[in-house]
Amino acid sequence: MEEDRRARINRLKWHCRRALLELDLVFDRFWERYEDALDAQGEAALEGLLELEDHDLWALVSGREVATDPQQSAMIERLREVSPAADF
Numbered sequence: 001m002e003e004d005r006r007a008r009i010n011r012l013k014w015h016c017r018r019a020l021l022e023l024d025l026v027f028d029r030f031w032e033r034y035e036d037a038l039d040a041q042g043e044a045a046l047e048g049l050l051e052l053e054d055h056d057l058w059a060l061v062s063g064r065e066v067a068t069d070p071q072q073s074a075m076i077e078r079l080r081e082v083s084p085a086a087d088f
Helices: 001-014 020-035 040-050 055-063 070-081
Strands: none
Touching: 001 040, 020 055, 020 070, 040 055, 040 070, 055 070
16 A cells, blocks of 8 residues: 555656746655645645646746635645745
């Protein structure tokens, strides 16, 4: 079971590698803080966000856009907490 979780986490980390430096920094800090605390619901919310294009995702993280899904909103709040530009 732990191996399955480790494989899912590694896959998510791989998908967190983005073309925007700002997002890379946010995700690096996110994984440092939340990797051990991420549950299945958080994994699903993160997967949904990772399907977005970089500029759309950054618009959510930076606060220029608002997520309509409550689970994604909670994940965006976590990402904002660790953002290097957290003066939103």
